[in-house]
Amino acid sequence: MSKVISFATQKGGSGKSTLALVLAAPLAIQYGLKIAILDCDYQQSIVKTRKQLDEPSLAILRESDPAADYPYDVFPMSLKSIFDFIDNPENDYDLIIIDIPGRADGEDVFNALTGCDAVIVPLVSDYLDRASTAEFMGILEALKKAADKAEVDFQYFGLATKRIGGRREEKEMDDYIDELGLSRFQSYLSHRMVYSRASTLHSLLTPAYRNYAGGTKDSSEEIRRVCDELIEKLDLPRRKAEAAVELEETTDTTPTETK
Numbered sequence: 001m002s003k004v005i006s007f008a009t010q011k012g013g014s015g016k017s018t019l020a021l022v023l024a025a026p027l028a029i030q031y032g033l034k035i036a037i038l039d040c041d042y043q044q045s046i047v048k049t050r051k052q053l054d055e056p057s058l059a060i061l062r063e064s065d066p067a068a069d070y071p072y073d074v075f076p077m078s079l080k081s082i083f084d085f086i087d088n089p090e091n092d093y094d095l096i097i098i099d100i101p102g103r104a105d106g107e108d109v110f111n112a113l114t115g116c117d118a119v120i121v122p123l124v125s126d127y128l129d130r131a132s133t134a135e136f137m138g139i140l141e142a143l144k145k146a147a148d149k150a151e152v153d154f155q156y157f158g159l160a161t162k163r164i165g166g167r168r169e170e171k172e173m174d175d176y177i178d179e180l181g182l183s184r185f186q187s188y189l190s191h192r193m194v195y196s197r198a199s200t201l202h203s204l205l206t207p208a209y210r211n212y213a214g215g216t217k218d219s220s221e222e223i224r225r226v227c228d229e230l231i232e233k234l235d236l237p238r239r240k241a242e243a244a245v246e247l248e249e250t251t252d253t254t255p256t257e258t259k
């Protein structure tokens with residue numbers, strides 16, 4: 001059975017799609033997981049990233065390596081269709097990530113969340129975000145209660161993203177999360193330009209692509225920590241040995257060679 005997660009909150013622009021993009025490629029390439037993203041957001045950020053940014057790059061890669069391919073699958077999908085996908089035994093992924101629209105008003109969003117093993121709420125420390133996050137938490141609490149009653153596993157977590165170190169808001173956000181009683185990822189993503197260059201073809205943990213995208217060892221460390229915590233919290237398999245992951249990090253391979 002695939003594990004299903006979504007990065008969800010009703011607040012648009014909080015980094016849901018970016019989190020999916022930043023994590024999916026490393027989880028597939030460095031950790032060896034079989035991954036699919038179901039893009040159910042009308043913005044189609046992930047589908048567009050693949051089409052507009054990655055398709056031309058893959059075409060170039062294939063000139064020298066005909067076997068080059070995407071490290072994971074991306075499917076544009078309506079929220080209604082996700083259960084057919086998840087329940088189909090042919091879709092034997094380790095992890096299915098659903099990119100859900102940034103709203104919480106319809107039954108379809110609620111239903112989609114019920115299909116998840118875990119919902120991860122990106123937390124951004126601004127006041128407007130906090131207000132709408134509190135509302136969203138109510139929905140997740142209701143879901144959790146229903147899941148407990150039906151004896152199905154359901155977890156939800158907060159994960160800080162676009163985090164700016166040392167700011168007063170950050171401390172207030174931490175206090176606020178504690179107040180909500182929200183279990184959280186200790187790991188987080190900072191506010192960094194490199195994350196806006198996340199690709200569906202290359203991993204930001206692959207040194208050559210990371211350098212090209214303007215990342216640093218610090219950005220790799222952050223991504224690695226979030227991947228590790230996700231794997232642990234969801235009890236996902238590790239298909240590549242720790243050592244192999246380390247090796248990939250220190251060897252200066254080109255993106256072409258990682259495929």
Ligand SMILES: Nc1ncnc2c1ncn2[C@@H]1O[C@H](COP(=O)(O)OP(=O)(O)O)[C@@H](O)[C@H]1O
Nearest residue numbers: 012013014015016017018162190191192195196
């Ligand atoms: N950690 C981050 N650091 C810097 N910019 C980010 C980060 N996460 C997201 N962004 C930027 O914020 C904007 C909204 O992100 P996006 O992932 O599209 O949000 P959502 O899917 O919630 O609407 C994008 O321009 C994206 O590049």
Ligand SMILES: [Mg+2]
Nearest residue numbers: 016017041045
């Ligand atoms: Mg989005």
